[in-house]
Amino acid sequence: MPHTDDSSLSLRQLVAQQWALLRDNRWLMAMLTWLPLLAFVGVWWVFSSGLTRDLDIAVVDHDHSQLSRSLIRHYDASPTLKVVSVSGEPEARSLLRTGEVSALVIIPRDLEKHTKLAHAPTVAAYYNSQFMVLGKQINSALRQSHGTFSAKVEVARALSHGNTQILQALGSALPIRNQISALYNGNSNYAQFIVSAALPAFWQILIMAVMILVLGAELRDHSYKAWLAKQAWQKITVKLLFFGSLLWLQGVLLCTLMFHGFDWPMRGSWSVLLLALLLCVVASQAIALIFMLLFQDVARALSFAGALTAPSFAFMGVTFPVSDMPWFAQFWRQLIPITHYIETQVSQANYGASALQSLPSLQALLLFTVTFISAAWLIRIRFTQPGTQELRS
Amino acid sequence: MSWWVLLRLELRRILANRALLLTVVGGLLLYAFLYPQPYIKQTPLQQPITVINADGSQLSRQLIRMVNASPLLEVTSQVASIEQAQQLLVERKVGGLLVIPENFYRDVLLGRSPTLSYAGDASYFLVYGTIVQGLAETSATLAAQVKVAKMVVDGVPISLASQLHSPLQLSTNAAFNAHQGYLDYVIPAVFIVILHQTLLIAIGLHASPTKPAIKPNLVRFFPAWKIVVVRSLLFVAIYWLMSSFYIGVVLDYYGVHHWANVADIYKLLLPFLLAASGLAMCIASLLPKRDYATIVGLMTSLPIVFACGFIWPLSSIPMPINIIADLIPAKPMVLGMLKMNQMGASFSEVQHHFTHLWSLAGCYFALAVAMIYWQSTSPPKVDAAKSALPSSLSE
Numbered sequence: 001m002p003h004t005d006d007s008s009l010s011l012r013q014l015v016a017q018q019w020a021l022l023r024d025n026r027w028l029m030a031m032l033t034w035l036p037l038l039a040f041v042g043v044w045w046v047f048s049s050g051l052t053r054d055l056d057i058a059v060v061d062h063d064h065s066q067l068s069r070s071l072i073r074h075y076d077a078s079p080t081l082k083v084v085s086v087s088g089e090p091e092a093r094s095l096l097r098t099g100e101v102s103a104l105v106i107i108p109r110d111l112e113k114h115t116k117l118a119h120a121p122t123v124a125a126y127y128n129s130q131f132m133v134l135g136k137q138i139n140s141a142l143r144q145s146h147g148t149f150s151a152k153v154e155v156a157r158a159l160s161h162g163n164t165q166i167l168q169a170l171g172s173a174l175p176i177r178n179q180i181s182a183l184y185n186g187n188s189n190y191a192q193f194i195v196s197a198a199l200p201a202f203w204q205i206l207i208m209a210v211m212i213l214v215l216g217a218e219l220r221d222h223s224y225k226a227w228l229a230k231q232a233w234q235k236i237t238v239k240l241l242f243f244g245s246l247l248w249l250q251g252v253l254l255c256t257l258m259f260h261g262f263d264w265p266m267r268g269s270w271s272v273l274l275l276a277l278l279l280c281v282v283a284s285q286a287i288a289l290i291f292m293l294l295f296q297d298v299a300r301a302l303s304f305a306g307a308l309t310a311p312s313f314a315f316m317g318v319t320f321p322v323s324d325m326p327w328f329a330q331f332w333r334q335l336i337p338i339t340h341y342i343e344t345q346v347s348q349a350n351y352g353a354s355a356l357q358s359l360p361s362l363q364a365l366l367l368f369t370v371t372f373i374s375a376a377w378l379i380r381i382r383f384t385q386p387g388t389q390e391l392r393s
Numbered sequence: 394m395s396w397w398v399l400l401r402l403e404l405r406r407i408l409a410n411r412a413l414l415l416t417v418v419g420g421l422l423l424y425a426f427l428y429p430q431p432y433i434k435q436t437p438l439q440q441p442i443t444v445i446n447a448d449g450s451q452l453s454r455q456l457i458r459m460v461n462a463s464p465l466l467e468v469t470s471q472v473a474s475i476e477q478a479q480q481l482l483v484e485r486k487v488g489g490l491l492v493i494p495e496n497f498y499r500d501v502l503l504g505r506s507p508t509l510s511y512a513g514d515a516s517y518f519l520v521y522g523t524i525v526q527g528l529a530e531t532s533a534t535l536a537a538q539v540k541v542a543k544m545v546v547d548g549v550p551i552s553l554a555s556q557l558h559s560p561l562q563l564s565t566n567a568a569f570n571a572h573q574g575y576l577d578y579v580i581p582a583v584f585i586v587i588l589h590q591t592l593l594i595a596i597g598l599h600a601s602p603t604k605p606a607i608k609p610n611l612v613r614f615f616p617a618w619k620i621v622v623v624r625s626l627l628f629v630a631i632y633w634l635m636s637s638f639y640i641g642v643v644l645d646y647y648g649v650h651h652w653a654n655v656a657d658i659y660k661l662l663l664p665f666l667l668a669a670s671g672l673a674m675c676i677a678s679l680l681p682k683r684d685y686a687t688i689v690g691l692m693t694s695l696p697i698v699f700a701c702g703f704i705w706p707l708s709s710i711p712m713p714i715n716i717i718a719d720l721i722p723a724k725p726m727v728l729g730m731l732k733m734n735q736m737g738a739s740f741s742e743v744q745h746h747f748t749h750l751w752s753l754a755g756c757y758f759a760l761a762v763a764m765i766y767w768q769s770t771s772p773p774k775v776d777a778a779k780s781a782l783p784s785s786l787s788e
Binding site: 204 | 394411412415416419420423424428430431432433434436437438440458478482483485486488500501503504505506507508509510511512513514515516517518520521522525526528529532535536539540559560561563564565566567569570571573575578579598681683684686687688690691692694695696699700703704705706708709714717728732735736737738742743
């Protein structure tokens with residue numbers, strides 16, 4: 001044993017211990033360096049195309065007229081849609097069931113005839129809404145494409161009836177026009193939407209795993225008695241500060257990657273964002289510490305940390321609105337630090353909100369530090385009994 | 394005889410491993426409850442929006458009433474300027490805004506096709522989609538009403554006019570997830586990933602050493618392939634049970650639609666569980682310590698969910714990611730199960746996923762045998778491992 005029992009460790013020695021722990025554990029080193037970077041870029045890469053284009057749809061043409069062919073061409077001209085040729089309805093249905101095409105459009109017999117006779121025939125479209133992102137896009141693309149085609153037909157008819165004013169004909173075909181804008185994510189970039197939330201969720205899991213691992217390294221025979229018998233405060237503080245700052249740097253790197261690397265807009269204040277990252281790390285550390293002190297077992301602490309943070313992406317309220325979650329989910333999400341962080345990130349990066357508006361989320365993160373008090377209490381009653389200490393010295 | 398001994402030995406080790414039982418039983422029960430929680434209400438309804446009414450006519454008021462009547466939307470406020478509306482958006486009081494332009498009523502009457510502008514907060518796609526859909530539907534309804542009213546003025550009987558307002562109509566229908574529920578969209582796929590990840594963790598907790606540099610004893614007494622067979626058998630049996638619980642009981646409890654029959658599901662499940670066990674045994678033999686199994690399981694879960702192709706279309710995912718993801722048993726299983734159980738595909742239509750799973754099972758089985766065999770013959774790396782031990786610092 002290099003250190004005798006009665007000599008206490010200097011601050012420098014404590015920091016050196018943390019460094020040695022990091023240096024000698026390849027896994028820890030990976031988790032604090034290249035692994036998250038790989039994961040960040042990998043997840044972004046999945047969504048990197050950003051927009052879905054040329055989604056396959058099957059069109060069954062029962063009419064085979066000039067009108068139906070021009071309708072099919074019109075669908076195909078939409079940037080979102082791509083018409084694939086099918087031999088008949090059974091094949092088209094099978095393609096839809098197996099996800100080969102995202103929608104099935106059936107053009108009825110006598111489409112052209114009924115249109116000319118003003119019988120208003122109906123084209124039926126069935127889109128796959130099991131894959132919801134695709135389904136919604138297909139639905140709106142089909143509606144839009146069909147709407148303009150229908151208006152064209154109507155204008156042509158009006159013009160042929162002697163209504164020579166194109167504008168007037170258009171006015172009667174389309175009495176109200178629509179202009180739709182997507183705010184804060186101008187071109188509805190799905191990558192920006194989902195990845196900017198998924199990466200922090202991943203980072204949250206990483207923080208918990210790293211902290212539990214480095215705290216677990218001090219366990220002797222499933223107990224902290226040996227480690228915390230002396231200098232408990234110093235040891236814990238140094239450890240949390242050392243790894244906390246590394247994890248915070250990782251968060252800073254993550255934000256730099258998102259707002260500079262991927263070039264997503266950042267309209268708010270960087271200092272608020274950096275503060276939120278820091279508070280998120282500290283809050284997660286508090287949870288990791290209390291789990292480790294309670295269980296004194298890495299596997300169990302990881303299981304609990306996993307139960308809490310693995311579904312954090314679902315509870316963030318980015319994919320599904322918080323206001324529509326039942327009370328239990330609303331309560332549970334409060335317990336996950338990253339959900340408070342993501343509120344700050346969205347309001348800063350997207351809305352460019354003032355620091356004041358992000359205050360509630362920052363306060364919520366600050367509230368997690370209350371856990372440190374219970375940790376301190378636990379350490380006092382469980383690990384640093386003055387009796388045993390005197391006995392040793 | 395030795396089979397029986399090994400089986401009993403392994404079973405006893407599983408039952409004595411509290412971390413493993415906590416993950417398999419506790420974890421799966423918890424996730425079955427926890428994961429669907431945010432999505433219980435299925436679809437966001439009554440999204441708050443604000444209206445800027447620059448027209449103030451009877452028609453514009455009618456439009457606002459119609460918007461309010463839409464189940465998707467709720468007009469919570471009316472403001473005078475874009476700036477005020479933006480402030481409400483930033484404060485998250487509303488998710489979208491509708492601008493009715495000046496002289497809206499007059500322009501409609503004169504056939505000048507005035508433009509309704511509406512906007513939604515695209516930071517939240519589902520909310521945005523709901524608001525835009527609600528407003529687009531309402532505006533289309535109003536447009537149709539205007540057309541019919543004009544035709545009636547022109548002398549067309551109303552019964553005919555209501556049919557004629559569009560030369561050819563489109564009816565779009567949601568196939569499969571017909572009520573477009575978010576729970577129905579996420580949960581069937583995520584459950585498969587949860588089963589996959591907890592299986593990885595469970596086998597890691599079982600097969601990796603409890604302390605670094607301690608060689609598993611079993612390989613000294615039994616050949617590697619026997620260990621792999623027995624482990625696969627035991628974990629497939631356990632997960633057969635847990636999968637039946639997830640796919641049969643839990644999905645049913647949440648009212649998720651299911652089309653496939655039980656025999657087909659089990660037929661697909663077998664190679665999936667074998668492949669996942671094989672992969673897990675390969676990973677487990679790489680882990681220095683069993684605790685890392687949980688870390689691997691937790692950290693890979695989110696990327697696997699995204700690479701499975703139900704959130705983002707496979708055709709839009711870069712090729713290298715698709716190739717790597719094809720090595721993970723969860724992907725063909727998620728796709729196969731979604732097609733069979735959610736989209737009503739027949740077993741022959743998902744045959745290629747079935748073949749894919751069997752080939753993964755075969756590869757990982759062989760690889761696991763090789764890796765465990767290699768582990769048993771390689772000299773114990775006590776020295777190298779000891780320096781990796783954090784305990785060497787203070788001892």
